[in-house]
Amino acid sequence: NKKGFIFDLDGVIVDTAKYHYLAWKNLAEELGISFSEIQNEQLKGVSRIRSLEKILEWGNLEIPQDKFDKLLVEKNEEYLSYINNMNQNEILPDAVRVLEYLKTQNCGIALGSASKNARIILDKVNLREHFETIIDGTDVTKAKPDPEVFIKGAERLNIAPEHCVVFEDSVAGIQAANAAGMVSIGIGDSAILYEADYVFENFKEMDNQFINQLITTEKV
Ligand code: G6P
Ligand code: MG
Numbered sequence: 116n117k118k119g120f121i122f123d124l125d126g127v128i129v130d131t132a133k134y135h136y137l138a139w140k141n142l143a144e145e146l147g148i149s150f151s152e153i154q155n156e157q158l159k160g161v162s163r164i165r166s167l168e169k170i171l172e173w174g175n176l177e178i179p180q181d182k183f184d185k186l187l188v189e190k191n192e193e194y195l196s197y198i199n200n201m202n203q204n205e206i207l208p209d210a211v212r213v214l215e216y217l218k219t220q221n222c223g224i225a226l227g228s229a230s231k232n233a234r235i236i237l238d239k240v241n242l243r244e245h246f247e248t249i250i251d252g253t254d255v256t257k258a259k260p261d262p263e264v265f266i267k268g269a270e271r272l273n274i275a276p277e278h279c280v281v282f283e284d285s286v287a288g289i290q291a292a293n294a295a296g297m298v299s300i301g302i303g304d305s306a307i308l309y310e311a312d313y314v315f316e317n318f319k320e321m322d323n324q325f326i327n328q329l330i331t332t333e334k335v
Pocket of ligand 1: 125126135158159160161162163166191228229230231232233252285
C-alpha cells in the first residue's frame, strides 16, 4: 500500500513557535496576564481563537466580543511582522531531507496545520512545492485534537488513514493523529509527547532506515 505522510508546520517544519510565543506574551502582558513557556506549550497546535480564549481563562478575564476580535487581529499582525523576516535558514534541521526522501519513495506528502498563515509561511521558506496538498486553518472547522485536519489530508492524498503517518510537535496534534487512526510521530520532547507512537527530538535523529520501516510496515 502507498503510504501518506502528513506534516504539521509550526514546530515541525519551521521554528515559528518562538514567534507565536512573542506575540501571545506581549498580548497577555498588556492584559496583565503573566505568560510563560509552560503556557506557551499548551498553545501549540491550538487555533488562534482557542488560544486567546485560554489566555483569558488563565487570567480570569472576560472581555467583550469586539475587543476579543481586535486582539486577535493585533496578535496576528505582530506575528506576521516576524514571519515577514523569515527565510530558509528557519527550516528545522533535516526537514527537507525527510521530505525529499519520502518523495523518492513515492509516498504521498501533505501539510496538516491549524494555522491560517500556513501558505504564507511555506512561501517564505520556499517549501510549498514539496507538498502535494495543504490542509490549513482555513480548511477545517474542528481544531486539533479533533482529527478533522488529518482525515482531510488523507482524503486529499487518496490514502486510507491507517496508511498515514503524522509528524507533530504538539500534544493536541498527537492526540488528533491518534484519533484519526494514524501512526503518530512526535518531534520534540518525549516527556511531553508521550502519547505518540514514536518520538524523535528532531528529524536529524530519524534515519532513512526508520522511514523505510514506516513505509513498509502496516499499523497493527
Ligand atoms: C499552529 C500553532 C499554534 C497557532 C495555530 C494557529 O497550530 O502551533 O500556536 O495558534 O497554528 O495559527 P495562526 O497562524 O492561524 O494564528
Ligand atoms: Mg505544531
